[in-house]
Amino acid sequence: xxxxxxxxxxxxxxxxxxxxxxxxxxxxxxxxxxxxxxxxxxxxxxxxxxxxxxxxxxxxxxxxxxxxxxxxxxxxxxxxxxxxxxxxxxxxxxxxxxxxxx
Amino acid sequence: xxxxxxxxxxxxxxxxxxxxxxxxxxxxxxxxxxxxxxxxxxxxxxxxxxxxxxxxxxxxxxxxxxxxxxxxxxxxxxxxxxxxxxxxxxxxxxxxxxxxxxxxxxxxxxxxxxxxxxxxxxxxxxxxxxxxxxxxxxxxxxxxxxxxxxxxxxxxxxxxxxxxxxxxxxxxxxxxxxxxxxxxxxxxxxxxxxxxxxxxxxxxxxxxxxxxxxxxxxxxxxxxxxxxxxxxxxxxxxxxxxxxxxxxxxxxxxxxxx
Numbered sequence: 001x002x003x004x005x006x007x008x009x010x011x012x013x014x015x016x017x018x019x020x021x022x023x024x025x026x027x028x029x030x031x032x033x034x035x036x037x038x039x040x041x042x043x044x045x046x047x048x049x050x051x052x053x054x055x056x057x058x059x060x061x062x063x064x065x066x067x068x069x070x071x072x073x074x075x076x077x078x079x080x081x082x083x084x085x086x087x088x089x090x091x092x093x094x095x096x097x098x099x100x101x102x
Numbered sequence: 103x104x105x106x107x108x109x110x111x112x113x114x115x116x117x118x119x120x121x122x123x124x125x126x127x128x129x130x131x132x133x134x135x136x137x138x139x140x141x142x143x144x145x146x147x148x149x150x151x152x153x154x155x156x157x158x159x160x161x162x163x164x165x166x167x168x169x170x171x172x173x174x175x176x177x178x179x180x181x182x183x184x185x186x187x188x189x190x191x192x193x194x195x196x197x198x199x200x201x202x203x204x205x206x207x208x209x210x211x212x213x214x215x216x217x218x219x220x221x222x223x224x225x226x227x228x229x230x231x232x233x234x235x236x237x238x239x240x241x242x243x244x245x246x247x248x249x250x251x252x253x254x255x256x257x258x259x260x261x262x263x264x265x266x267x268x269x270x271x272x273x274x275x276x277x278x279x280x281x282x283x284x285x286x287x288x289x290x291x292x293x294x295x296x297x298x299x300x301x302x303x304x305x306x307x308x309x310x311x312x313x314x315x316x317x318x319x320x321x322x323x324x325x326x327x328x329x330x331x332x333x334x335x336x337x338x339x340x341x342x343x344x345x346x347x348x349x350x351x352x353x354x355x356x357x358x359x360x
Contacts, residue, residue, distance in 0.1 A: 009111060013113045013116055017119065023123055024122055024123055024126065034134050035137045035139065036199055056119070059119070
């Protein structure tokens with residue numbers, strides 16, 4: 001009985017976490033877009049989206065363990081790879097711009 | 103949210119995420135309030151001077167607020183090349199971002215004909231400028247600035263006129279629209295500090311010589327002989343609307359503009 005209620009609490013909390021991840025990603029994008037958009041805004045949006053999603057999924061992956069929550073870890077790994085890809089692109093673009101500038 | 107708390111104990115992660123949500127909402131509100139998008143418009147500003155009264159601009163920009171970054175750039179290309187004509191703005195007008203409206207005009211320049219230096223910060227009528235922008239956008243007398251994205255950037259042109267004897271005028275212009283928003287006079291003064299700075303601080307006479315070295319000799323001779331000397335440019339009309347009437351009527355007819 002005890003174990004069962006712990007399991008139920010975990011299920012409810014994880015459900016709430018999913019909702020909060022969606023809400024926070026939405027709010028992060030809202031924050032990035034409330035002022036006028038410059039030309040590179042789409043690019044900036046992808047970075048915000050990837051960054052915030054990875055960060056929030058990381059919390060999920062490190063909090064909920066067990067077979068039923070493994071998908072969270074997979075999603076986190078996937079978003080981490082995508083974010084790192086973006087990050088690498090960003091560094092490449094800035095160093096390229098820097099080289100071009102010089 | 104209430105039914106969840108009644109039935110469950112919220113764990114630490116969810117508490118952190120709730121705090122994060124609140125922080126993001128607060129940050130977004132602060133960002134909106136700081137940006138003041140409702141006070142921002144597209145505009146372009148250039149300077150003109152009478153052909154027979156060449157000047158050398160040392161500094162010219164608008165202040166748009168109290169912060170250090172709150173200023174708007176002014177194009178002085180025509181004046182620099184001594185190709186400026188009274189009442190004519192720079193041919194290529196562009197507006198990239200929406201900016202807050204100017205509150206003050208900072209001007210620092212030297213005049214060729216009287217060899218004097220002028221420098222001042224002038225107060226502009228904020229309310230009047232805001233009202234002209236609002237009514238221009240409403241009455242379709244705004245200018246459409248070209249932009250690559252195809253999105254319409256509608257706004258107005260400021261034109262700063264620097265006439266002889268330190269007379270300053272500022273027009274606000276659109277389609278079938280020209281309003282004088284400022285008229286004033288700056289007194290000449292002895293240049294101080296960096297006012298004669300060109301690569302380094304120069305003596306007054308050297309600075310003036312340097313600034314006007316590209317002014318053609320024929321023009322210099324003409325001006326030195328006293329040509330067009332007593333004209334009061336500040337009161338001469340620009341004929342801006344008459345000059346552009348045909349163009350605008352054509353553009354309206356062909357739906358290039360609203």
